[in-house]
Amino acid sequence: MNEIKAPKGTRDIFAPEIHKWHYLENAIHAYYKKFLYQEIRTPIFEHSELFSRGIGSETEVVQKEMYTFTDKSDRSLTLRPENTASVVRAAIENNLFENLVPLRFYYLGPMFRYDKPQKGRYRQFQQFGVEVFADDSPQVDAEVIFSAVDFLKKLEIESVQLDLNSVGCPQCRPAYLEVLKKAARAEESKLCADCRRKIDGNPLRIFDCKQPACAEAAGRFPVIGDHLCAECREHFVAVREALSWMNVPFVLNPRLVRGLDYYTKTAFEVTSGQLGAQNALLGGGRYNNLIKELGGPDMAGIGFAAGMERIILHLEHLELPGRKILFVAYGDPQWLAHAVQLAEVLREEGYPVYLDYQGKNLKKQFKKADRVAAAFTLLLAEDEIRSSSVSVKNMATQEQIKIPLKDLNAWLKENF
RNA sequence: GUGAGUGUAGCUCAAUGGUAGAGUAUCAGACUGUGGAUCUGACCGCUGCGGGUUCAAGUCCCGUCACUCACCCCA
Numbered sequence: 076m077n078e079i080k081a082p083k084g085t086r087d088i089f090a091p092e093i094h095k096w097h098y099l100e101n102a103i104h105a106y107y108k109k110f111l112y113q114e115i116r117t118p119i120f121e122h123s124e125l126f127s128r129g130i131g132s133e134t135e136v137v138q139k140e141m142y143t144f145t146d147k148s149d150r151s152l153t154l155r156p157e158n159t160a161s162v163v164r165a166a167i168e169n170n171l172f173e174n175l176v177p178l179r180f181y182y183l184g185p186m187f188r189y190d191k192p193q194k195g196r197y198r199q200f201q202q203f204g205v206e207v208f209a210d211d212s213p214q215v216d217a218e219v220i221f222s223a224v225d226f227l228k229k230l231e232i233e234s235v236q237l238d239l240n241s242v243g244c245p246q247c248r249p250a251y252l253e254v255l256k257k258a259a260r261a262e263e264s265k266l267c268a269d270c271r272r273k274i275d276g277n278p279l280r281i282f283d284c285k286q287p288a289c290a291e292a293a294g295r296f297p298v299i300g301d302h303l304c305a306e307c308r309e310h311f312v313a314v315r316e317a318l319s320w321m322n323v324p325f326v327l328n329p330r331l332v333r334g335l336d337y338y339t340k341t342a343f344e345v346t347s348g349q350l351g352a353q354n355a356l357l358g359g360g361r362y363n364n365l366i367k368e369l370g371g372p373d374m375a376g377i378g379f380a381a382g383m384e385r386i387i388l389h390l391e392h393l394e395l396p397g398r399k400i401l402f403v404a405y406g407d408p409q410w411l412a413h414a415v416q417l418a419e420v421l422r423e424e425g426y427p428v429y430l431d432y433q434g435k436n437l438k439k440q441f442k443k444a445d446r447v448a449a450a451f452t453l454l455l456a457e458d459e460i461r462s463s464s465v466s467v468k469n470m471a472t473q474e475q476i477k478i479p480l481k482d483l484n485a486w487l488k489e490n491f
Numbered sequence: 492g493u494g495a496g497u498g499u500a501g502c503u504c505a506a507u508g509g510u511a512g513a514g515u516a517u518c519a520g521a522c523u524g525u526g527g528a529u530c531u532g533a534c535c536g537c538u539g540c541g542g543g544u545u546c547a548a549g550u551c552c553c554g555u556c557a558c559u560c561a562c563c564c565c566a
Contacts, residue, residue, distance in 0.1 A: 078539095080557080135564055139492085157566085186566080191492080193560060202566055269563085283564085334565055344566095355566055382566030406524060437525050445526035456524065470526070 084190070084198025095390045099230070099383060100183065103203050106226050107181040110218075112205055115180040117161035119187075123151040129160030129369055131336025133276065140188040154187035157335070159362070159378055160369065162206045167371035178208035183383070195353035195385045204359070204380035208366065211375035213310050216341045216361060217317030223345060223357055223379050224323055232389045235347045235356060237323065240300070240331035241311040242279075244339045245364065247304035252278060254297050262292045282330035298329035310340050333358060337365040341377065350385055357381035399491065400427040402449035402470075404440040406456035413455050417465065417480075421453075424484055426491065444470060451491065453483075 081087060088096060104114070127137050142154035155161055162180055166172055183203035190196055205222065207215055224237055243251060259266070259274045259281060266274075266281070270289045273280045282293050303311065318325055325343075333342050342360035350356070359379025367373045401421060405414035411432070418428045429447050434440035437454075444452040454466040454475075465483055468475040478486050 083557080140564080188565080190564070191562090192558090193562095196565075200566070204566090280564095285562090352561060353565070357566060359566095380566055385566060404525080436523060438522070439526095441524095441526040443526085449526095452525080454525075458524085466524090468525075473526090475525085 082198070084192040086197065092387070094395050095387050095393060096383075098393070098395060099386060099390070102226070102230060103181065103183055106229065107205065107222070110179065110222060111177055112179040112181040112207075115162055115165060115182050116184065117155075117158065117165050117182070119185065120152045120154050121161055121164065123153040125160050125164055125369070126153055126156060129163065129337060129365060130157065134334060134336055136188065136334060140190055142187045142189060156188045157186055157380060158182050158184070158202065158204060159206060159335075159337070159365070159376075159380070162378075163208075163366050163369050163371065163376065166208060167366070167369060172209065172366075172372055172374060178210075179205070180207075181205045193353065194351040195382065195388060197384060201383035202380045203383055204357075204378055206376060206378035208376050209374045210377075211310075211361075211363065213313035213341075214317045216310075216314045216377055217321060217323070219359070219377055219379060220314075220318065220325075220341075220343055221321045221323050223359070223381065227345065227356065227386070230386065230390065231393075232347070232356075232386065234349065235345050237325040238328040238331045238344045238346065239315070239318075239325040240328050240342045241303055241307055241314075241340050242332060242338055242342045242360070243299050243303055243307050247302060247307055248299070248339075251297070251299050251302035254302060255279070258296045259292075262295070265289075265292045279332040282332060293330070300327075300329045307340055314341055333360055337362040337368070339363045343379070345381075347385070347389065349389060353382075353385065355382070356385050356389075398427060399450040400429055400447060401487075401491070402440075402444035402447065402452045403428060403430045404437060404444065404452050404454045404456075405434065406437045406440070406454065408434075410456050410460060413460055417453065417455055421487075424487075426487065451487075 107114075123141070123143050126141060130137050132138070136156050141156055144152055146152055162182060166178070166180075172178065181203065182205075184201065185199050186202050187199050189198060192198060205219060207219060220237065220239075224235070227233070227235060242248065255278045256274055259270075259278055263271055263274065265288050267284065267286045267289055270281045270284050270286070281289060281296070284290060284293065300311075315325075331342055331344060338360040340361040340363065344358040345356045346354045347356050348354065357379050359377070361375065361377040363375045366376055403414045403418045403421070405411050414430060418430045421428045429444075429449060431440055431443045434443065437456075441452060449470055452468045452470060454468065459465050459477070462477075462479075463481075464477050464479045466475055466477050467483075467486070
């Protein structure tokens, strides 16, 4: 008999951690409402082709990490590894580009990638993110980046670094890639086997390699910043200027590349030293060709995605105020009916009320009240019932007073 | 996909190759109108799983699975 466990890379979330998730989710909704972003919820699985076309069929994510399956009608479907392609698809499909203003969305929900789990990395993981369409202004880039950093700041996550780069566009990137390949080939003998393979496939990834020899060689490679076309260069300058208006500090990182193919111009990433190897809290950038490539209008787009588990890891020491609750005790089962009715009235008034139906005697009930961390225990037994009152015990101070039932609500409003 | 570390009670951890233990939690009682403290008792295990070595394996060896961390990749 094998015990059935959660699949590798998945996990259960419950109290007390779940409180942090509620806190984070509420914070996301509240924060992005201020920017007039609208929440969008897209399916958790999509046609596989959406991701291979959107993310890029040569990317690591599409080649090795997708949960792809065939349904009973032989459709190839895939559990979403990220949400940008889906949001774009949804906007196209629902004609949102014509009807909805502003074209600014945020989302949150589970994503799936077949990765080897480690700290901050799961096979089912939660991301939240934003997508802004139809605006190529560099100031929008800055606003999106500002919102990401500022949001983390609001959560008191401040020991982070914002890396910024421009990865060019179809006008300038191909020429740069050729220059880069040439430089890499010239030093091919110094590179590791992995990086030699990257030269023809995705030479930008060589910059990611942590092998000292590769990093050393990559230090001499040309960087894209010197090969941007006029438009990309001006855009990048304007983004940096707008970030300075917003007092967002950043680190220019000419070696920053993104894992998904659709990025153009601005690319950014926020990392944290507190996370271990998987140190990216969020990453994103501009994708001015994605919407068109997926069959939509020729419109710009920019967004980012953040790893919620990784943010939760930064909320370790967050002290969430415990929910105050009332405990109704009844002493002897013969008074249970009165207790049930009192609990019902209290809940109707909005109070969180706990009633223990197994309470055999007062001692046990008070013990349970202690266990559930009740602020007050309301005792309803023979004396109280006879006098139409209730004994209210403050569990912290041990003070206990008898209050007429008709005054209870007013008293609680005052003291609870 | 590669590597390393760790798998013993619900949880945290002990146990020279020689009868599997403690703390904690849970339950009951001391204490039938009152919680936290204390004391007493009870419950708690195919030592991840499968092989092997040995008179004897939680302990040594091999395999396997799981978890953790790292590589890789990324949020």
